[in-house]
Amino acid sequence: MQPKISFCLEWKMVSNLMRHSANACTTCVEATNLTGMQLFILEYLYQHQEQDVFQRDLEAEFHVRRSTVTGILKGMEKKGLIQRLSVEEDARLKRIILTPQAKSLHREVEMAVVRMEKIALRGLSKAEIEVFLEILEKMKANLQEDMLTYDEQKGE
Incomplete structure (x- = not known):
C-alpha cells in the first residue's frame, strides 16, 4: 500500500517543478539568464507600464517579502x-520602469510564459482549469486571512 502524501507536500513538489520549468523556459529569452520570477515581474511591469509601479506593488502582487523583491x-x-x-x-x-532592452524582450518573455502554462496545463479541460483557478483563489484568500490573523496576534 502506498503511503499517503499530504496535500502540502504535493503542492510543494508542484511548486518546485513550476519553478524549474519557469527557469528552463527563460533560457531561450535572448541569453539574459532570467529567473522564473524575473520573467513574471517583467511581464507584470510590461502590462502596467502606464501606471506607477513601486517595489511594494510587486511585494503585494506576488506575495513575497521585501528582501526577496529587493534581490x-x-x-x-x-x-x-x-x-x-x-x-x-x-x-x-x-518607481520601477522597464528599459528599452526589457521592452524589446517582451514578445519572447510572453511566449515563454505561454509555453510554460501550456506544459503545466496539458491534458486539462477548460472546465478543469476554471475549477482549479477558483480553488487557488479560495486557497489564497484562506492563507491571506490566516496571515492577517497571525499578524494581529503578534501585534503588527
Whole structure:
C-alpha cells in the first residue's frame, strides 16, 4: 500500500517543478539568464507600464517579502532590464520602469510564459482549469486571512 502524501507536500513538489520549468523556459529569452520570477515581474511591469509601479506593488502582487523583491530587482537592474527612479514627492520611493532592452524582450518573455502554462496545463479541460483557478483563489484568500490573523496576534 502506498503511503499517503499530504496535500502540502504535493503542492510543494508542484511548486518546485513550476519553478524549474519557469527557469528552463527563460533560457531561450535572448541569453539574459532570467529567473522564473524575473520573467513574471517583467511581464507584470510590461502590462502596467502606464501606471506607477513601486517595489511594494510587486511585494503585494506576488506575495513575497521585501528582501526577496529587493534581490530580484537588483539582479534585473544589473542585467539592464529595469531602472528605479526617485519620485519627486518622496525620494525614498523608487518607481520601477522597464528599459528599452526589457521592452524589446517582451514578445519572447510572453511566449515563454505561454509555453510554460501550456506544459503545466496539458491534458486539462477548460472546465478543469476554471475549477482549479477558483480553488487557488479560495486557497489564497484562506492563507491571506490566516496571515492577517497571525499578524494581529503578534501585534503588527
